[in-house]
Amino acid sequence: MAYQALYRVWRPQTFIDVVGQEHVTKTLQNALLQQKISHAYLFSGPRGTGKTSAAKILAKAINCERSPVSEPCNECAACLGITNGTIPDVLEFDAASNSRVEEMRDVLDKVKFAPTSVNYKVYIIDEVHMLSISAFNALLKTLEEPPKHVIFILATTEPHKIPLTIISRCQRFDFRRITAGSIVNRMKLIVEETGIDCDDRALQMIARAAEGGMRDALSLLDQAISYSQDRVTVEDALTVTGSVSQGFLNKLALAFQEGDVASGLEALDELLFHGKDPTRFIEDLILFYRDMLLYKTAPNLEESLERVMLDDEFRQMAEITPTGQIYQLIDLLNKTQQEMRWTNHPRVFLEVAIVKLCQREGKQLDQAESPQLNQLLSRIEQLESELQHLKANGVAPAVQEAAQQPQKPAPRTSKKAFQPAVGKINEVLKQATKSDLNLIKTNWAEMRAGLLKSQAALLNDAEPIAASADAFIIKFKHDMICQMAMNRSDFLEAVIAAINKLTGKRFLVLGVPEDQWLPIREEFLNSQHGEDGENSGTTKEEEPHITEAKKLFGEEFVEIVD
Known part of the structure; x- marks a missing residue:
């Protein structure tokens, strides 16, 4: 075919022609000049951003007869041969159509032979993520310790599909999506060189439709040129891209x-x-x-x-x-x-x-609410004027007393937002048993599953801590959540009904915040010890294992911890 697509004709031949990837090309150029070439590279990024082109340019720069250079000369026999594809030492391997381990082994068998035409053998493996697991395993050892005359360049659009053992043995370069402005500048250069009359707005439409890919942009431009008559207009660009004017x-x-x-x-x-x-x-x-x-x-x-x-x-x-x-x-x-x-x-x-x-x-809501909004704004202005008047003339004593009076109970109300029913909690603790608490804990998850989402959310950081035959106590992590739960009658009824359905018993639900639970429990235990002492006097009977411990070790060495 005499005609070639624009993206093939204008494929970059030097690093400076690779648009929008300066962070990659500058690093590679410095490595070439300092002769710090790695044995394996991984180029990853979206389609049409210059991965394969950069790999071929790197292969030419490494084998250029004028090396070390930052750009290939594209004049020597090595550069021209690699560009034309006539040098067998630079092999471009398509992993999408050669993904089996047998094909990979055929390639790797030739790695040990020295290059015949240039200084380095370069293997460019495109779409490397398409290789099978067996093929990756075959590549692994050679990629880790290849001969000195071999360089691997792997290109992929999906790096997450490549095994980490492969990625860790490569220098990775991530190619970015090309900005619309960079694509437009490149297309302007092409249309000027080829003598094509093209509207600037049409180029911008094509660049935005390309979504960061230079190859897609040049293909759309090629299609728009074929569709147009004498000049590529905005309507032509809209037609080929499918966009709307x-x-x-x-x-x-x-x-x-x-x-x-x-x-x-x-x-x-x-x-x-x-x-x-x-x-x-x-x-x-x-x-x-x-x-x-x-x-x-x-x-x-x-x-x-x-x-x-x-x-x-x-x-x-x-x-x-x-x-x-x-x-x-x-x-x-x-x-x-x-x-x-x-x-x-x-x-x-x-x-x-x-x-x-x-x-x-x-x-409709904006129109309906506009009179109310105007009325509210006027009222705010009126209150502001009255406030300024009061500041200027002084505030009446009655107003001052009224303003100061509610400030007294403020510390009391802000001290504790929720006051648990300590008396009822103590009654539950007196009658609490482990079997009653296990009954509640066993059905706790199923009970929460039967509640509404808004009700179950109140129990996210809560747990039952004590239970008697007719009541149980829930400990909440946050004081505010405890107050919300205990003040909602629908929540309490739902919990009581759910527990009743699962256990056949109707329990009273009590709540206590976590920071108040320990003082309440400690006070209850102290009171219980006091009552036991008063009831039994000084002749309280010791438990058998305490008496035995005192006999064995001596009373002065035994400390009783409740």
Whole structure:
């Protein structure tokens, strides 16, 4: 074929031609000049960002007859041979179509032989993540300790699929998505060199549709050139990329603003009639309102706009669209986009979304609330004027007393937000048994599962700590959560009913915060010891094992800890 695609003709031949990857090319150039070449490299990143091109340039620079150099000369026999693919010592291996271990072994069997035409054998393995596990294992040992004359360059778009044992033996370089501005500058250079007449706005449309890939951008440019007549226009770029024109988006945004459902649906029918993709359309619409939001909040960041051109029609539409409505529009469009991914009828969801956007309630709410808002603002101004008057003339003594009076009980109320029922808790502790507590703990998880989510959330950091035959105590980690739980009658009834259903008993529920539980328990134990002493006097009978310990070790060496 006489004609070659643009991305093949304009494939980078030097590091300076690799657009948007300066962090990679500068490192490789310094390594070439200092002759610190690694035995294995891993180039990872999105498609069309220059991984394979950088690998071939590195292979030429290593074997260039003028080395050490930072750029290949592309004039010597080695550089020309590697560019043309006539030097067998530089092998480009496609792992996607040669993923089996047998094919990998055929390649590795030739590694031990010295190069015949150049100084280094270079193996460029593209899409290396497609290799099988057996093929990776075959590559592993050779990759770790290859001969001095062999260099491996692995390229992949999915580095997470490569075993860590392979990655750890390589110098890794991550290629980034190329910015739209860099892609536009590269395409401008190409159209100027080839003499093609092209609109700058068309190049920007193509660059944004490429999503950071130079190869995709050049393929779209190639397609737009073939589609156009004498000049590549914005309409040509919109046609080949499947995007929607900004004039159409402005027209649809006006229908949303005016609540004109008929105009919105007619515009959608026209769009689909011309073969536009509904998924691509809703993405363009989301980016349109995203750019409008950025323009309204940060008008100086014009370079951050991804979809729109700042024409007069767009500026006028941005002025009449409130920021709150833009939030609503983006939220609804985002939900519609998610629903369209899982349906066979995306047009239906798109039509429903347009009707909702034209009949949204946010516009009516703004109009209804505006009188109330004005009334509230006027009232605030009136109170501010009265306050200034009081400050100027002094405050009456009655007002001062009224203002100072509620300040006295403030420390008492803020000291402890929740007061547990200590008397009831002590009664439960007196009658508490381990079997009753185990009964509650056994059914605790099942009881929580039967509650509403809002009720079960109150028990996230809570646990039963004591139980009697007719009541149990719940310990809460936070004082505020304990207060919320104990003040909600629906929560208490739900817990009592759930426990009753599981155990057949109706328990009383008591709550206590964690920081108050220990003092209450300690006070209860002290009171119980005092009562035992009063009831039994000084002749309290010791337990048998304590008496035996005193006999064995002596009473002065035995300490009794409760």
